[in-house]
Every structure is written in C-alpha cells, then in structure tokens.
Amino acid sequence: MSDTATLPLDAETKVAERPADHEAELRLWLRLLTCTTLIENEIRQRLRTEFDITLPRFDLMAQLDRAQNGMTLGELSQRMMVSNGNVTGLVERLVSLNLVERKPAPNDRRAMIVTLTPEGRRTFRSLARTHENWIADIFSGLEPDEIETLMKLLAKTKTSARKAIDAEDSE
Numbered sequence: 001m002s003d004t005a006t007l008p009l010d011a012e013t014k015v016a017e018r019p020a021d022h023e024a025e026l027r028l029w030l031r032l033l034t035c036t037t038l039i040e041n042e043i044r045q046r047l048r049t050e051f052d053i054t055l056p057r058f059d060l061m062a063q064l065d066r067a068q069n070g071m072t073l074g075e076l077s078q079r080m081m082v083s084n085g086n087v088t089g090l091v092e093r094l095v096s097l098n099l100v101e102r103k104p105a106p107n108d109r110r111a112m113i114v115t116l117t118p119e120g121r122r123t124f125r126s127l128a129r130t131h132e133n134w135i136a137d138i139f140s141g142l143e144p145d146e147i148e149t150l151m152k153l154l155a156k157t158k159t160s161a162r163k164a165i166d167a168e169d170s171e
Helices: 011-017 019-051 055-066 073-080 084-096 118-138 144-169
Strands: 100-104 112-116
Touching (some): 019 055, 019 118, 055 073, 084 100
C-alpha cells in the first residue's frame, strides 16, 4: 500500500480518480439544475408572453416591493447577485416605463435611491399574483407533505453547500 492511498482525498480528486464514488451526488446536482432551468425558462417565457417583461425586471421590482423606503443601486446589485451595470440597465428601462423612480440619497448625493412608482407597485402586485399562481400550477403534482419534505431536504442541501463553500473559501 502506498503512502498516497492512506491520505484523504479532496472532493475534486475523488471525482477525478473515483467518479463512481460521487455518482449519486452528480446525478442530484444535474437533477436540481434541470428542475431549476426548466422552471426558470417557463417563468421567463410566461412573463415575456403575457406581460412583456423580463424575469430580471420582475426580480428587481420584487426587491423594491419589499423595501418601502427604496434601495440604492448597490443594495439592489447585492440582493440580486448581479453587477451594478446590470442593475443600472434594468433601472433605466423601468424608469422609462414609469414603473420605478430614482432620487438622490439624503446622506450621499452620489448614491441614488430607487423606489417603485405607484403605477410600478400596482403593476408588480398584479404580476406577483399571477406569478404565484404559475408557481402553484408548476408544483401542483406534489402533495403538501411532499413539498414540506422537499423544503426540509433543500434547506439541508443549502446548509451543506454553504458549509462546503465556506470551508473552501477559508483554505
């Protein structure tokens, strides 16, 4: 037996040297990715077809709906996990549609506070009700107890992923 056989393998080496050891995890990852992509693509298509709005614009409006006092572009960027440039473009388009407005931040003239206009709030709430119905329809094949079990498993999955990412970041 060689010295390397007794050393623990990191995840990347395990996958490369013994892919069968991670077949279940890889299949799980692909299943999660497929489900996410399938649902996201359907929601994107429905938003575009029925409301002529993109999913990123909907997401930005959702963030603003939760923030009664508005948000800076930087806060929106962080919450949406996209660049400031992406947020700026989304905001510009929504301003042109009179769905959001920008005002200078009271404490920092360089920063802009973005808020939904009254029309934007009404529009978003209508979109959100329809969106909620679409999601319910997409998951209608699951029983309530199955949804609860899946939620618990996904919470555990999220914790596992965060723990692995934090461990990798600390190395």
